[in-house]
Amino acid sequence: MFSLFVIIFLLFLSLIFFFGIKKTKYFSAENPTEIKYFYSLFVIILFIAVLLRIINLNFNSYWIDELFSINTASFKSASEVISECREDVHPPLYQLILHYYTGFAGSSEIASRLLSAIFGILSTAGIYLITKLLFDTKKALAVMLMFSVAYMPVYYSQEVRSYSLLLMLTLFTNYFFLKAFILAEHEIKYKILHTVFYCISSVLLMYTHYYGIPVIVFNFCFLTFYFFMQYRFGEFIKNILKTIPIYLLVAAVYYFSWGYVIAYQYQRTFWPKIGDRNIFSAFVFYVLTPNLKNYFINDLLLQFVAALMCIFLIYYFFKTVKCKFNLLPVKKYYYSMLFLLFWIFIPYVISFLQTVFSNPSISFRNLIILSPAVIIILYSIVEKSIDKILKFITERFIFLTGKFKLKYLTVNPMILSVILSMFLFVKTYGYYSYPTKHDIRSIIKEISEDYENRGDSTVMFTTSKTSDQLNYYFKRFSPKLRIKSYLAGESLENELIKFKDDFLKNDFLILFDLKNWGKDSDKSLNYFKSKYTLEMHKESEGFAVYVFDLKK
Known part of the structure; x- marks a missing residue:
């Protein structure tokens, strides 16, 4: 074409x-x-x-x-x-x-x-x-x-x-x-x-x-x-x-x-x-x-x-x-x-x-x-x-x-x-030959398909205040899935306390990250990498997703 x-x-x-x-x-x-x-x-x-x-x-x-x-x-x-x-x-x-x-x-x-x-x-x-x-x-x-x-x-x-x-x-x-x-x-x-x-x-x-x-x-x-x-x-x-x-x-x-x-x-x-x-x-x-x-x-x-x-x-x-x-x-x-x-x-x-x-x-x-x-x-x-x-x-x-x-x-x-x-x-x-914008669509589509295999034991967050935006594609590909909130910045500790129950009752954490978003994003990623086992990591143009095993 x-x-x-x-x-x-x-x-x-x-x-x-x-x-x-x-x-x-x-x-x-x-x-x-x-x-x-x-x-x-x-x-x-x-x-x-x-x-x-x-x-x-x-x-x-x-x-x-x-x-x-x-x-x-x-x-x-x-x-x-x-x-x-x-x-x-x-x-x-x-x-x-x-x-x-x-x-x-x-x-x-x-x-x-x-x-x-x-x-x-x-x-x-x-x-x-x-x-x-x-x-x-x-x-x-x-x-x-x-x-x-x-x-x-x-x-x-x-x-x-x-x-x-x-x-x-x-x-x-x-x-x-x-x-x-x-x-x-x-x-x-x-x-x-x-x-x-x-x-x-x-x-x-x-x-x-x-x-x-x-x-x-x-x-x-x-x-x-x-x-x-x-x-x-x-x-x-x-x-x-x-x-x-x-x-x-x-x-x-x-x-x-x-x-x-x-x-x-x-x-x-x-x-x-x-x-x-x-x-x-x-x-x-x-x-x-x-x-x-x-x-x-x-x-x-x-x-x-x-x-x-x-x-x-x-x-x-x-x-x-x-x-x-x-x-x-x-x-x-x-x-x-x-x-x-x-x-x-x-x-x-x-x-x-x-x-x-x-x-x-x-x-x-x-x-x-x-x-x-x-x-x-x-x-x-x-x-x-x-x-x-x-x-x-x-x-x-x-x-x-x-x-x-x-x-x-x-x-x-x-x-x-x-x-x-x-x-x-x-x-x-x-x-027209390669992605020039955040390739959010393909990653969320893949995560939505993978969710069927993981069942209901997954919780999702972002490292920036972008959950409302990212949920647009979840509404299209998987109506059941929604990103809860963001975990980043100086309020990271407070947010972790707020969503403590979600971490206890779920097996997996999916974390979405916009590359080069800043120190707040890096702080969140470093925290979860040091605390949980990284099961999967995928990057595309300007966008990345991390899947952590909360039980390991």
Whole structure:
């Protein structure tokens, strides 16, 4: 089945390559007869995005965070879902959508992940719209193809968490921002309409994930810079004062409906810890091919990539400022590149400073908000570099041969995009080949089958507060079995006293452990290993089970 999918995928890439060679001047506004090529390529690329996001939706087991989402969504009412979200570290929008969605679609892996896949497909259309606004249709289609096969967007389109929705809303919030303030229509009714959509999208974004807040901050920072470059000081102040009420309205709606919860949640410890000191440079490659540095990329090159991004930011910033002081019009390309670089650096700096000076929150999955900008910039850099090389080669050839009528060689965007996409797909293809999430399903299924042989003389615990999540699979495979509670941390001794009778009347203890969960988990495992005989131990991706004989 999957081999057939790969053949279809390669066939569609070949079609894109064919269209790219056949029409090198396609999608010109002056040539409406070639609109059919635009629709053909757009539909083919969108179909590839759909395939990659719906194929093998149930290949991976739910991992522990997905099980939290499913359990929360299964609550009887929306008010209960919101109450549970208050105790978590995320806003409630995704959980509310999932609550109503699973009410009629069900909570199986395929059904629930299909919701994220839909958000992922819409994100593919979103990056096309933004790239078309910033550059042109040809580059928009090229970037859309790269985005459709890139690992990070595909991975989170198959996960029952809020990140696919976060990515989609980030894209459409930025799209409406550009339409409302930067590339506004001349007719006032369209500007008002896009402004309303921007406000709605901004609020929804912040209700999805707290990393939506840095996106709104980046929008305001870029808008301030844009107005400063476009207008004289008096007009600059006037335009800023016009837009401030819009942001105050968005902030007020958000704060008075959910802001009181943020202060409470902020006191809680966020799960992610700051890891690689080169997390930004590593992220650039994670967006494209995770673990690439384990293959042939070293730390020095990762640092070089981060430095290169900084150089581009400084370069286009001073280019734009130079035009301002020389009273020259600023090229749209400069603004487009600066918009993308602001998109990357401002949210990243905000999250990095919060991690360093307050609660740690920076992680690859949270930085998914930056992935569209990273992909667009990397494509632009490659295209620009190849264009420069081809121009240099053509000029030298003309100089040596005297053929002054020779046309300059240029990059065909779709052909370049197909080549880059094939490189990206190598890693994405591997995603469907082996488990990448906690393989909870297979272990619990095996334990459920083994339970029939052991009879009723078994008690089950976990080494972390995950019993409710793990019981989801026990309800599916063995309705009789349930995990009682957790045995971990400073309360281990008290928990052992509390469940003393269970240890006395049962013959076996089954202990479930999430790898790398922390010292509390290790403490529990070491205690039981020293006290009882370990009869069986099995590990899978990120998950392990231990069976102890309580009578030996």
